[in-house]
Amino acid sequence: MELIVADLHIHTCLSPCGELAMSPRAIVEAAVSKRIDAIAITDHNSVSMVDTVAQLALSAGLGFLYGMEMQTREDVHLLAYFNDSASCHRLADAIYSLLPNRPNEPLYFGDQVIVDADETIIGYEPKLLVNSLDLGFNEAVALVREYGGLPVPAHVDREAYGLMAQLGFVPEGVIFDLAETLTGVLPEGFGHAAAMCSSDAHQPEQIGRRTTIFKMKNASIHEMILASQGIDGRSVTCHIEERRTK
Amino acid sequence: MRLSEIIDRLSLDVLTPASDVDSEVTGAYCGDLLSHVLAKAAAGDLWITIQHHANIVAVAQVTGLQAVLIVDGRSPNEETLTRAKDGGIILLGTSESAFIMAGRLHTLLAD
Structure with a gap:
């Protein structure tokens, strides 16, 4: 077993709300300097940046999960994690047509930039990514599992785009292994799910402000599920950086 | 005003047929954040929303609402419809x- 400090909710410059400074190199450098062991890239409704960051993260010795932050019809944010790039891309391809055709307007929403490892711009995502898929929350959870991924509701206790605010309570029959929280403590209704914390970083300096310390064998979704159940000494612990008051 | 009369005057679709539409509507509440509706809606209100996730049924039950008006032509799936039927909640629909809907209902209830 290893103690793996993980920050599994990080946006890149592809997310319109993410700063251009969130280049693959900047993300990996910030994670290494914060002594983080594993990261996941979770841009809104898109995976166009995961492979470039994965390549740099893996060569820097970090664990890496391929991810996405989906926005369901009810404006709920749902994280999806995969061990491999191909499955993650298959899910992204499957939902792209469910994203409205509204074009991004960089003046109002920010740019949606795709860059390579050297920070050269290689493309722009034309559709506005911070928008709701034509897909209900329960269906989205099932779809992530169907594609072999791990669904984790994002910032469930946040006012904006959080599960509790948007849907009032956890829908009956929808079960999670892990759920992300801002405080480290899950609201009622999550059953046996373990609480997870992550930075939801949109700027490099935010990386690592909230992390989850997994005691498990490696950074993979199967190990995360085992850790959420506390199997064979595995565990999940939330860590929130203390804020400097001055 | 009776719900049946509102359905008639506003030309609403009854999405849960065989519902008892005789109940009295005393007001209405508009909202799409279910947590907020849970806190604010009152018994006797007609709830006007774009939401059609199955959780709307439980929100209606807990707050004592009899009916939910789903606007903009959005349509609930089987799970939501079944839960509404089982829970005795009337689901209504309109393309407006x-x-x-709030404006027209406000005028009706003020008469």
């Missing part, structure tokens, strides 16, 4: 917006 929440603004139009």
Whole structure:
């Protein structure tokens, strides 16, 4: 077993709300300097940046999960994690047509930039990514599992785009292994799910402000599920950086 | 005003047929954040929303609402419809917006 400090909710410059400074190199450098062991890239409704960051993260010795932050019809944010790039891309391809055709307007929403490892711009995502898929929350959870991924509701206790605010309570029959929280403590209704914390970083300096310390064998979704159940000494612990008051 | 009369005057679709539409509507509440509706809606209100996730049924039950008007032509799936039927919650539909429906309902209830 290893103690793996993980920050599994990080946006890149592809997310319109993410700063251009969130280049693959900047993300990996910030994670290494914060002594983080594993990261996941979770841009809104898109995976166009995961492979470039994965390549740099893996060569820097970090664990890496391929991810996405989906926005369901009810404006709920749902994280999806995969061990491999191909499955993650298959899910992204499957939902792209469910994203409205509204074009991004960089003046109002920010740019949606795709860059390579050297920070050269290689493309722009034309559709506005911070928008709701034509897909209900329960269906989205099932779809992530169907594609072999791990669904984790994002910032469930946040006012904006959080599960509790948007849907009032956890829908009956929808079960999670892990759920992300801002405080480290899950609201009622999550059953046996373990609480997870992550930075939801949109700027490099935010990386690592909230992390989850997994005691498990490696950074993979199967190990995360085992850790959420506390199997064979595995565990999940939330860590929130203390804020400097001055 | 009786719900049946509102359905008639506003030409609403009854999405849960065989519902008992005789109940009295005393007011209405508009909202799409279910947590907020849980806190604010009152018994006797007609709830006007774009939401059609199955959780709307439990929100209606807990707050003592009899009916939910789903606007903008959005349509609930089987799970939501079944839960509504089982829970005795009436689901109504219209292609009009929440603004139009709230305005017309406000006029009706003020008469």
